Amino acid sequence: MTFKDHRDFIETLKKTGDLIEVTKEVDWDIEAGAIGRRMYEMGGPSIWFKKVKDYPEGYTLYNGSLGTWRRVAISLGLPPETPVREIYRIYEERLEKPVAPIILEKKKAPCKENILFDDQVDLYRFPAPMIHEGDGGRYIGTWDLVVTKDPEMGWTNWGMYRFMVHNKRWLAGWPQPTSQLAYQLKKYYLPRNQPMPVALVIGADPIAHMVATAPLRLGEDEANFTGALRKKPIELVKCETSDLFVPAHSEIVIEGEIPMDQIVPDGPFGEYPGYRSGTMAEGVGFRVKAITYRDNPILTMIALGVPIDDSSIAASLTAGIAMKRGLQHRGIPVVDVFVPPEGVTHLIYVSVKKGGSQVTQEVLEYFTARRVMVSKVIVLDEDVDIFDSGQVLHAFATKCHPGRGIWVEHYEGRANSLTPCYSPKERARLKGASVAFDTTWPPEWPQEIVPIKASFKTIYSKEIQEKINQNWKSYGFK
Amino acid sequence: MKKEYQTFVRQFKDLKEGKQNLFIKDLTPGPRKYDTRYVRAEIFRDPGKIKNSEILRIRSESGVLLPQPWGIKIFEELPESVPGQPWEDVFKAVEKNENLKP
Numbered sequence: 001m002t003f004k005d006h007r008d009f010i011e012t013l014k015k016t017g018d019l020i021e022v023t024k025e026v027d028w029d030i031e032a033g034a035i036g037r038r039m040y041e042m043g044g045p046s047i048w049f050k051k052v053k054d055y056p057e058g059y060t061l062y063n064g065s066l067g068t069w070r071r072v073a074i075s076l077g078l079p080p081e082t083p084v085r086e087i088y089r090i091y092e093e094r095l096e097k098p099v100a101p102i103i104l105e106k107k108k109a110p111c112k113e114n115i116l117f118d119d120q121v122d123l124y125r126f127p128a129p130m131i132h133e134g135d136g137g138r139y140i141g142t143w144d145l146v147v148t149k150d151p152e153m154g155w156t157n158w159g160m161y162r163f164m165v166h167n168k169r170w171l172a173g174w175p176q177p178t179s180q181l182a183y184q185l186k187k188y189y190l191p192r193n194q195p196m197p198v199a200l201v202i203g204a205d206p207i208a209h210m211v212a213t214a215p216l217r218l219g220e221d222e223a224n225f226t227g228a229l230r231k232k233p234i235e236l237v238k239c240e241t242s243d244l245f246v247p248a249h250s251e252i253v254i255e256g257e258i259p260m261d262q263i264v265p266d267g268p269f270g271e272y273p274g275y276r277s278g279t280m281a282e283g284v285g286f287r288v289k290a291i292t293y294r295d296n297p298i299l300t301m302i303a304l305g306v307p308i309d310d311s312s313i314a315a316s317l318t319a320g321i322a323m324k325r326g327l328q329h330r331g332i333p334v335v336d337v338f339v340p341p342e343g344v345t346h347l348i349y350v351s352v353k354k355g356g357s358q359v360t361q362e363v364l365e366y367f368t369a370r371r372v373m374v375s376k377v378i379v380l381d382e383d384v385d386i387f388d389s390g391q392v393l394h395a396f397a398t399k400c401h402p403g404r405g406i407w408v409e410h411y412e413g414r415a416n417s418l419t420p421c422y423s424p425k426e427r428a429r430l431k432g433a434s435v436a437f438d439t440t441w442p443p444e445w446p447q448e449i450v451p452i453k454a455s456f457k458t459i460y461s462k463e464i465q466e467k468i469n470q471n472w473k474s475y476g477f478k
Numbered sequence: 479m480k481k482e483y484q485t486f487v488r489q490f491k492d493l494k495e496g497k498q499n500l501f502i503k504d505l506t507p508g509p510r511k512y513d514t515r516y517v518r519a520e521i522f523r524d525p526g527k528i529k530n531s532e533i534l535r536i537r538s539e540s541g542v543l544l545p546q547p548w549g550i551k552i553f554e555e556l557p558e559s560v561p562g563q564p565w566e567d568v569f570k571a572v573e574k575n576e577n578l579k580p
Binding site for chain 2: 029054056124127130131134135136137138165166167168169170172177182185190227258259260261262263264265268270276277280283284285424
């Protein structure tokens with residue numbers, strides 16, 4: 001099943017029991033965020049706040065689109081109970097066949113039902129939530145996708161970056177300085193001192209938002225991969241004030257530009273690693289030129305924080321497959337990559353056909369070569385089911401040599417400044433370190449000395465296993 | 479009832495009394511709460527120090543609230559943004575690494 005838009009997805013979630021509608025009035029100031037956060041921590045459904053304080057009927061908030069693996073499965077048109085490993089497999093398979101978007105006429109695009117220009121622009125028309133107590137402001141852009149373009153390469157980037165309301169016509173944002181948006185800005189717009197056109201999209205097809213979290217290669221358009229995952233083209237429409245194209249069925253599109261000579265403060269904000277950790281800086285300013293939106297707009301949000309939530313789930317899938325592709329590209333004998341949501345893309349499991357210290361160092365080199373979002377990598381033999389953190393923990397505890405199995409790489413200028421353990425000085429210089437844990441048997445060990453895993457399936461012969469299995473009920477077990 | 483504002487500093491030890499330019503958030507309840515203004519103002523530790531002054535709540539870079547609010551007297555509204563380049567300081571660090579390609 002392919003969803004036309006977020007509304008279509010919401011209707012399906014109602015039927016599957018993965019959504020609760022709250023009709024009691026809820027305050028956009030802290031209350032909606034706190035409810036959303038508590039619900040994530042209970043592993044509960046997504047929430048549609050139908051009546052928001054200070055706002056007219058029809059201006060609603062929706063939290064938690066893809067906050068569970070069930071909802072991710074549904075968004076991909078799969079049965080809700082689809083196992084995570086299978087979701088990974090299908091996602092990887094579909095990515096192989098990109099589907100180009102199609103362009104809709106303006107009059108057919110729902111996101112053009114209402115259009116505000118220049119002096120009409122007022123960001124306070126929308127119930128942007130104050131998500132956590134102590135945040136720097138009201139984050140209208142959390143579960144968003146931000147569209148920018150590299151005019152030289154003709155390549156359009158979709159990224160998920162935080163943006164808060166600065167005042168009625170400015171947003172303040174903080175795409176990471178190592179993000180693809182930053183790359184485009186630095187490469188093209190900054191040298192020319194030319195404002196960068198930008199569009200912040202809220203409430204598009206759920207898959208479009210998920211793809212916006214994917215660390216695709218430079219030059220790859222997320223729109224094509226959204227089509228691949230939907231197995232149908234996504235419909236785009238041209239912006240009113242630039243040549244950017246945005247999903248036509250979006251709830252709200254905020255158009256504007258990032259000036260190269262003006263800045264406004266952003267943050268702090270409780271971020272995806274699960275902390276509010278001092279990323280308060282001179283962010284980018286976003287001067288709003290127009291807002292287009294549907295009648296009765298639904299503002300999608302994430303009450304971001306400790307896992308598991310939409311961010312940690314979406315990034316698990318999109319980053320996991322991107323990392324697998326990257327490792328394969330380098331010739332590393334990777335079997336699987338799993339990004340456990342609890343590790344918030346800081347901790348990665350990689351299984352390989354052949355391990356050892358050399359392969360472990362090659363894996364670490366891959367993760368630290370460019371921008372570094374990962375701080376800990378566990379490299380495992382392929383007999384470990386890396387989608388089972390219990391198995392990974394057992395292997396790590398027993399197979400990683402504390403003296404010669406740990407490899408550390410230090411770097412500067414490309415670290416993840418959201419990593420909470422970095423000091424303010426380290427964050428400012430993008431200075432950090434990553435570690436790889438070799439949790440594989442040394443390939444030079446003769447087979448006869450490799451310890452045998454004492455599990456039912458590995459320490460007993462097939463004959464014994466079959467005998468036990470066949471007689472299981474006769475022992476009086478169920 | 480005195481009006482209340484909020485501002486952020488990296489660390490509380492950075493706070494200095496006196497006249498200065500700063501970004502403040504308007505804490506007046508309603509749909510425009512947290513609206514940002516850039517102002518020239520005098521800030522002071524004792525909120526009762528200056529007549530007709532207002533309340534300034536202060537938070538650190540990780541959002542920790544200073545238990546005791548300060549006072550603020552606003553003299554002038556300044557432009558809504560300040561001159562500067564996106565990620566100005568961070569870009570300098572980034573440029574040290576030639577291999578950077580996201």
